[in-house]
Amino acid sequence: MTGSERQKIAVVGGCGHIGLPLGLVLADYGFPVTLYDINADAVARVNAGTMPFEEHGAQEVLTRCAGVSIHATTDAREIEEVETVVIVVGTPVDEHYNPNLAVVPSSVSDLLPHLREGQLLILRSTLFPGTTRLVFELLAQSGKRVGVAFCPERIAEGEAIHELTELPQIVSAYDTRSLARAKALFGELTSDLVELDPEEAELAKLFTNSWRYIKFAIANQLYMIASSFGLDYEHIRSAITYKYPRAADLARAGFVAGPCLLKDTMQLAAFNNNEFLLGHAAMMVNEGLPLHLVSSIEQSYDLSGMTVGVLGMAFKADSDDNRDSLSYKLKKVLQFKSRRVLCHDPYVRNDPSLVDLDTVLREADLLVIGAPHADYRTLDTKLPIIDIWGSVRPGSVAALHDGGTISPGMPL
Numbered sequence: 001m002t003g004s005e006r007q008k009i010a011v012v013g014g015c016g017h018i019g020l021p022l023g024l025v026l027a028d029y030g031f032p033v034t035l036y037d038i039n040a041d042a043v044a045r046v047n048a049g050t051m052p053f054e055e056h057g058a059q060e061v062l063t064r065c066a067g068v069s070i071h072a073t074t075d076a077r078e079i080e081e082v083e084t085v086v087i088v089v090g091t092p093v094d095e096h097y098n099p100n101l102a103v104v105p106s107s108v109s110d111l112l113p114h115l116r117e118g119q120l121l122i123l124r125s126t127l128f129p130g131t132t133r134l135v136f137e138l139l140a141q142s143g144k145r146v147g148v149a150f151c152p153e154r155i156a157e158g159e160a161i162h163e164l165t166e167l168p169q170i171v172s173a174y175d176t177r178s179l180a181r182a183k184a185l186f187g188e189l190t191s192d193l194v195e196l197d198p199e200e201a202e203l204a205k206l207f208t209n210s211w212r213y214i215k216f217a218i219a220n221q222l223y224m225i226a227s228s229f230g231l232d233y234e235h236i237r238s239a240i241t242y243k244y245p246r247a248a249d250l251a252r253a254g255f256v257a258g259p260c261l262l263k264d265t266m267q268l269a270a271f272n273n274n275e276f277l278l279g280h281a282a283m284m285v286n287e288g289l290p291l292h293l294v295s296s297i298e299q300s301y302d303l304s305g306m307t308v309g310v311l312g313m314a315f316k317a318d319s320d321d322n323r324d325s326l327s328y329k330l331k332k333v334l335q336f337k338s339r340r341v342l343c344h345d346p347y348v349r350n351d352p353s354l355v356d357l358d359t360v361l362r363e364a365d366l367l368v369i370g371a372p373h374a375d376y377r378t379l380d381t382k383l384p385i386i387d388i389w390g391s392v393r394p395g396s397v398a399a400l401h402d403g404g405t406i407s408p409g410m411p412l
């Protein structure tokens with residue numbers, strides 16, 4: 001099919017971390033794509049051909065497609081012109097970890113004046129179970145015959161451009177025509193389509209993130225046990241996983257943060273009337289790691305007179321996304337315990353409190369890696385480096401006690 005024959009697609013939330021890569025990949029496949037977003041700054045940047053955030057390989061696609069097969073807008077009326085509308089707005093939990101059930105239905109309500117008969121609405125956000133049904137009923141009550149499908153996004157940030165065509169796509173809908181249309185669209189990206197009922201698909205997505213969150217918590221719990229006894233978790237983990245497929249997925253230790261894994265584990269807990277023992281236990285372990293790390297450091301250093309440099313404030317390596325990053329929790333604990341904390345990140349642009357790397361290396365007495373960015377692998381410093389991720393300076397817990405480094409780390 002040529003570009004001009006392909007259906008027009010709008011992505012609502014189209015300048016966000018999930019909407020933009022999806023829009024770019026579809027545009028690169030020749031679909032005319034409209035990115036609708038309420039963030040006027042992000043819209044302007046995308047239309048100027050500049051990615052508003054780091055995503056591997058995305059800038060090249062945007063440069064190729066901007067103004068050709070993709071454009072961004074804050075004008076919801078443009079949605080009227082497309083055949084398929086994909087909604088991928090954020091679905092955060094509140095400060096009490098309660099999901100906001102209304103966020104997607106209210107986005108759909110806002111769009112109602114611009115939805116027209118015969119369109120397909122694909123929900124792509126991670127949803128509290130039952131949300132697809134709510135949207136389906138909302139549209140039915142509106143009298144507009146708009147199809148509804150739920151096709152959850154499962155990429156990892158930073159890997160979206162290739163994962164969108166490599167991962168199987170979960171597709172679900174309440175009627176065969178909407179399902180067929182969702183399958184036809186995602187079938188352009190991959191031949192691996194997995195059909196579920198919408199409620200199953202909603203749970204499948206939450207289970208995926210809870211599973212990962214709990215798995216990382218197991219690694220972190222074992223790391224804490226090992227380090228409490230002066231043993232090197234990474235040495236033990238390497239031995240366990242060596243030619244032993246049954247334990248091959250035992251993760252390295254490291255901060256488990258970002259906008260999804262904890263949030264979706266808590267969405268699942270809320271859905272199950274707050275009964276999710278493993279999910280809550282995982283939260284205690286993962287959220288407790290910064291405190292554990294600081295108390296390990298205190299066994300070797302009197303922090304009260306020291307300036308500590310935290311390197312890497314993003315929630316994962318080589319990313320500029322600092323949403324819900326545990327580096328900020330580490331910073332708060334260190335601010336309480338030490339004389340001064342200086343933070344650096346080569347990618348994060350939205351935190352004016354960050355200082356440049358030279359200042360940190362000149363003024364700090366001790367460095368702690370918050371996110372294991374590749375840039376830090378070539379650090380030229382004699383300062384002690386505490387590297388729980390293990391990717392910047394390999395070492396051991398024992399080395400910490402010699403003023404050296406500790407391992408390990410894991411890619412999220």
Ligand SMILES: NC(=O)c1ccc[n+]([C@@H]2O[C@H](COP(=O)([O-])OP(=O)(O)OC[C@H]3O[C@@H](n4cnc5c(N)ncnc54)[C@H](O)[C@@H]3O)[C@@H](O)[C@H]2O)c1
Binds near residue numbers: 015088091
């Ligand atoms: N970030 C990830 O790694 C990831 C992975 C898989 C799934 N998800 C899910 O994808 C969804 C989006 O996450 P994200 O990280 O892209 O969030 P995000 O905040 O980066 O993007 C959401 C975008 O939606 C826009 N927006 C909000 N309300 C809007 C509205 N009413 N109309 C138009 N635009 C609106 C925002 O301005 C923003 O640009 C969430 O449900 C999330 O759980 C995220």
